[in-house]
Amino acid sequence: MNTKIATILLLASATGLAACSKKAPETLPPAPVETATPAQPTGSAQPAGAGVGTQAHFAGAVGSSTTIYFDTDRYNVDSQDAAALQAQAQYFARFPQITFTIEGHADERGTREYNLALGERRANAAKAYLVSLGVDSNRISVVSYGKERPVALASNESAWAQNRRAASVIIN
């Protein structure tokens, strides 16, 4: 399958997905600051204020879909994650010059070394899904932070749900 066809297919599937309402995580992480209307991949509107190749531009285009979330000790890509990754793949198809990193994370309720391995597994699951959608694997770096970099700081289920994540980031 050549890139052009892949892109067209992606656009088509993303258009279909845009209509679906995404099931939100139990507690949403804090919204990115410059969020435009999320997941409008086919729209002609460019995210305002940030240049191509920045995290702000990426987040402006895909909204909360920069990050996917996992169940305890799991690393499978569920339907909600798939929708987010499709939005990401569509974005990266539009901007083929962009390289990015997927950061895998775990919640604090795991042992340190296991969590490093688990974050690695989660980030790789996200990467494999993006590659299956046509994103060149050479554009994707992967790093695990285990439980060392939480975004939600409480010690409760909703905080842990926000920390079990794989976040795609564009590092300038």
Next chain:
Amino acid sequence: MTKKTMLFLAAALIAMPVAAQDLGAPIGTDQPVESVAVEGEGSDGPLRGTVTDETAWSDIGIAIPAFATDRERATPANEAGTGALGREVARVITANLQNNGLFKPVGPDSLPQPDFTQITAPAFTTWSGRSAEMLVHGYVRARDDGRLVVGCYLYDVALQNELVREGWVVAPGDWRRAAHKCSDLIFSRLTGESPFFDSRIAYIAETGPKDRRVKRLAVMDSDGANHRFLTLGSATALTPRYSPDYSKILYLSYVDGNPRIYVYDIGTGQQALVTENRNPTIAPRWSPDGKSILYAMAVAGNTDIYRVPATGGASVRLTDSPGIDVGGSYSPDGSKIVFESDRSGSQQCYVMDADGKNQKRISFFGGRCATPEWSPRGDQIAFTRIAGDFNVAVMNTSGGGMRVLTRGWQDEAPTWAPNGRIIQFFRTERNTGRSGIWQVDLTGQNERRLPTPVDASDPAWGPIRP
């Protein structure tokens, strides 16, 4: 910036082939501690006293008056002189025996001070009047070459007998080691157990808020003294392990942006990757002889355990399950490895031969089994038991006789004292994420927090120092 500074910086950059560095100044390797014959009459041969069972240990009263000196001399260890240093030595010994809950020591600050001649001829009536069962005497002598001789004597007050004596020559900066050696002598003589006080601990010092935690590699003596930071904190450091000869530390650093295991040379302050590979490496462990290193490496998201010679060379893959296999720990004879794997669906402990053959699950008691560490005595495995909360537990090497030793909300990553009688671990507080190193003995008693200058995690207890 002056031209000179720029030239200096340029030279510094050329001298550093690794792009990023997070290392502090090297602390140098251990000085040897030499045993020496000490003052006194020739011994009548070793006395075989009663080895008390462990329930009775804590009832033994031990008087530890200040160590005497033959001649008051100022030393780099204590400007006030060898007499003041003798008092410090006795305080360190008292704190060692006290903190570990093993005996009832009474220290120099509430005891009369013996003079130098009494060290080998104690005034037994003085001590029996204080209902001390055991008496520790000792002396500090400054040699002309600048080194210190520390003598240590243990007496049975009721029998009016010397039980054991030993002496050491140490550099002034190592005077605490003589106190630890004396503590070990007393401990071993009275319990029949192997020593453990003269040892060091590598760990991770933590500062800052929960979402921007700074994690630095640090080391300290077994009692928390002689604390040193080895890394500067610009890169996250995790999971250190002292080499059996204390010359190196294995640890994980994000210094190049990815989690990788480095071998840090304590003498030179230099470090090298444990294996030249683009994949992330985690969970380093030494073999008991220091010749091999175990680590886990993730390839395309799947983590397996590998072995590599400590001097470098080709790695051998020991596990190949599609699950996460991580954290191998050798049996003391080097023939077996206990590790954790989630191949069954959740973290459980497994034992395999050192070459990776005969992998067999040993944990079947409900909950999860993580971070297994083989006891230096060989008969027990400590691990993190996850069953609701996280607690430190022990089991025998076939998974039987499981006992939970701690009751914190999150206690993890046990490490053994060199004699296999005490376990350290780190405890994390709910919500704040603050962490500290704690220890507990094999019976689940005498739990206490170790004093560290800042928060602390990932303790790794080294062996008895050479």
